[in-house]
Amino acid sequence: MEAPGGLAPPAGLPAVPGTVPGATDALLRLVDRLLRLEEDGLDPRHYAIPDSTLAAADPAAFRIALHQASAAALTDLLLGRVRDLPGRPDLRRDPSAVNLQAWLAELAATPDPAGLLDRAALLPREAAALKAELARQRQVAARGAFTPIPGEATIDPGDQDPIRVPLLRARLAVEDATLAAAPDAGSRYDTVLEAAVRRWQLANGLEVDGRVGRISLGLLNRPLGDRIDQLRVALDMRRGAGTPPPGRRVEVNVPDFRLRVMEGDRELLGMAVIVGQPARATPMLNVRLTAIQFNPPWGVPERNAREDLLPRFRRDPQAMMDKGFRVFSLVGGERMEIDPRTIDWSSINGRRFPYFVRQDASDFSALGRIKFIMPNGEDIYLHDTPDRHLFRRPDRAFSSGCIRLERPNELMGVLLEGTPGWSLARAERMLASRATSVASLARSLPVRLYYETVVVEAGGRVRIRPDIYRLDAAYARAMVAHRPLVAGMNRPQLSAR
Known part of the structure; x- marks a missing residue:
């Protein structure tokens, strides 16, 4: 049976329940809600949702298993599935901002546990806009895969290309209904396709010029699932976030x-x-x-000197002096200045830079x-x-x-x-x-x-930035990691009638 929205439940999950002996309507609604955790960027397979047939065979076991699944899902909806991540001090987790035990107690007592999960899912800032965009991106991805656009050369309006232009049109038509309904111009990059490219560039925070260069091609060829992962990460990062510090901040x-x-x-x-x-x-x-x-002044780091400045010193040491760069070496334990024009820069090993470089303050200074x-x-x-x-x-x-x-x-x-x-x-x-x-x-x-690649602008418009350091990808991998159930999940019954 298909889940709401026309998407089949992930492999390994029970189907959305119908009428099941031994289970109340409220509990069946809860099973249905747990199976729809994908709407919240979570994977239902992580929560050991009991099959509704267990309700008829062993009602007590069904309630215990369902409570454990619900408590685990509620905890992740409130605090985030990823609580901590090495190298990410920017994640603002504050468990004290959410009274988890009060929510778990309400889960055990409420006649409508599915409604409680709905409330928790909308608690983070901008959750409604992010969930709506996540649903839209899932619909785009469901339309099927696309063939990557080959080559690195820029595709300009007016170009004729029997391979790349049709692939560009097909790729954009996956998410642009206006382009999908327009007549196909074949190998010609016409004004209709250019308008679609400009819409796409605007939506992705790129320069809106209609030219499909290296950056645009890289984003167009990115798997559609990457954007879904970025939205899942954006939702999870906002859960359990601490309040900003009082006063002024940067x-x-x-x-x-x-x-x-x-x-x-x-x-x-x-x-x-x-x-x-x-x-x-x-x-x-x-x-x-x-x-x-x-x-x-700028004390040039050794890596910058080796990788950036050495080729420039080799080309024209006088030009480097004119821009305020000065070269020093240790002589007898003291730092002595050396005229860059007296150094055989071609003999300097690019893997080890033996000098110290400083740039004086000036209009040319890198700082x-x-x-x-x-x-x-x-x-x-x-x-x-x-x-x-x-x-x-x-x-x-x-x-x-x-x-x-x-x-x-x-x-x-x-x-x-x-x-x-x-x-x-x-x-x-x-x-x-x-x-x-x-x-x-x-x-x-x-x-x-x-690091926040998904930005919600005024009016609820969602903008997805490129994952330039692949930190979203690392976060998405962490969301898959298994964690034991948290303390307080072992209450034996739900009170839903």
Whole structure:
């Protein structure tokens, strides 16, 4: 028998029950609700849902098994199936925010346990919008697999390609009803297909230009199940989430390339950011921002010097000097400066860089004119950048791990509020002086670097960002892991009549 929505229950699960001797209507509704846990991003197979035929054979055993399954599902709906994950300090789990024992007691006493699960499923913020999008994506995936679009070259409007253009049209038609109903233009990339590409780019947070390049192709060829997993993760991450700390705070959603200064639920400032490229991923952190440095020099990390700067020194050491780069070596235990033009850069081993490199503060500095200091073991900070053009890109994973800011002066102004002796005007004078100096903040601010690829915008519109560091994929794998039943699940009866 098909489950609601036309989807058959997963293999290994009982069918949706009908009339079963020994089971009340409320208990059968509960079995039905447990079989529909996929609506909530959970897998019903994880909860040992008893077959309704057990109700006739052994009513007491049926009730015990059903209560255990319900209690396990309720716990995951309230606290999240993944309670902790190595390397993810950004996960805000606060079990005290949900009185689990009170919910479990209500489960044992309520005449409508299925309704209780419904309430718990909608408790997390944005749950209704995420569940609706999850259902939509499941419907898209149910329409069948698609053939990946081969090649890496960009497909431009007006192009003729007998292989790639039809595959592009077929791929978009899976989720775009308007395109699916339009006449087929064959191998020509016509205006109807271009409009569909633009709709898809807008929905996926990409540059809306109608050109299907490397990034668009990568997302189009991604299995449809990946988006379903991202939505399942998004729902689970919001369960049992602690309340934000009181007062002002800085939040950076890394895969959404966005920084916000928040005060309670109010956004004081928002801006685009550039984060670490996948090979040099920005770590998730909970730290405090303590100071602002004006006109900062840049002590180049060894990896950056080896991988990024060595080829540039080989090409033109004078140009590197003109951009403020200085080279040092240890001589007799002391750091001595060396003229880069006297070094045979072609002889330097790319696997081991024997020098220290520093870039002086200037208009060319990789740190720009402002550095925001937040002490941490990863040496991660927020900073200005001279590469302003990159903020126009919808995908902004270009840095070596630190976070570049679109409007650093505005952030500086907000942070200096309340610091005696400082104002935005004074800070701008310090910048204009070209001298390196530091302003310690009167109140350090909490900074949270977190990873949330699924963003719910005003009006409930759901936007799914690429899983740039594959952290959603790791979280989805953790959701499959088996866990023992939690304490308090061994009550022998449900009171549903």
